[in-house]
Amino acid sequence: MAHARSVIGNSSHTIDQPYIPLQPPANPSNQSSEEEIPPFPTPEISTITLENKPGAKISYTYYPPSSSTPHRPNPFAKSLVVYLNGLMLPRSSWEASMHSFLSKRITNQLPYPALLSYDRYGQGDSDRDPDDKEPPPCHGHDCQSAVHDLRQFTLQIWKEHLDITSPTNFPALIFVCNSIGCAIARLFAQTYPGTVLGLLFLDSIMANTDLGKIWPDPDAKGFDPHVLPPGVSEKDVRDARVKYSRMFGPDIPNSEGLSRRNLATLLPSSSGPRLNGYGGEGPYLTVCGHDWETFAEQSYTGSLHTPKVLTMTYANPAWQTYNEGLVQITDEGKAVGPLIAVGCGHFVQKDGPEFVADELVSLLDRVVNRVEQVSERDGG
Structure with a gap:
């Protein structure tokens, strides 16, 4: 059952551009005048070159963690929150939610971990993957390659920014991810067990599904047109299958060069393996x-022009079933959801940055307080 919540090392390291800091949060009305609000952190907008891939830069935005003292230790001092993009939106799409999260923590004088967003190779401000042999759009590398790059990237960031005196350690990673970023986070946790402390999935890609095939096939033998919703023709369904396959099919290359051809093989089930x-x-x-209604409306008014009744009848239930499987990839009592991001379409961080910030706050509270949740897997 879904629940709704309202949206109110030896690296090349250069600073690319000046940054105008966002305005710090205002002093809340219930804040004592004697208490000073900690300063809003100044982010670093920069690039880094991976040690194993010289000649290509990855662009990132880094917010340092809150200070830690013997009297007020930061429980997240050894943690790193990493935002993982989908295919369509670059790291800049996270900025509003990052700012909102930091504002909430600072105004309440609560500690916070370091925050890191980045553009994968071929995205946003980053260079192409130097290992890609063809120009984009292409199938230059897969999600497993992106996982290895992410491991090297986070290790170098950790060495340079957070663990300078003892760079052999690795941070406890918390991933905030959208779309295919959720698949990359799952593969990372599988490939590097013991490294991931928390996961916030925002409308994960259905990694084991060809989206063109979630719709009925009117050309299949024995197809019964009477099963279609009222007002929906065979042509409507056929058009939806073709449009989704042409845009989202695993064989379709993209400008990032991130291939999805083998994604269903890498992640054949939403409910496993256990991480x-x-x-x-x-x-x-x-x-x-x-949000089912919002997604259906955006699918209709967007480039696909999918009738809303089709999205509500076929796409939304399939996605919900996939999300219900995802809550099973961790230990009993460690998962919350599936939640519904009210008012948000597929790009939750764009439509609801406050929702993303609130859910990250909630996730961190569970992490630091070791809180477990009542399982809903059996309808409880």
């Missing part, structure tokens, strides 16, 4: 899906 997270336990997990 081994930081400290040998399953990671804390929050699974969020899009």
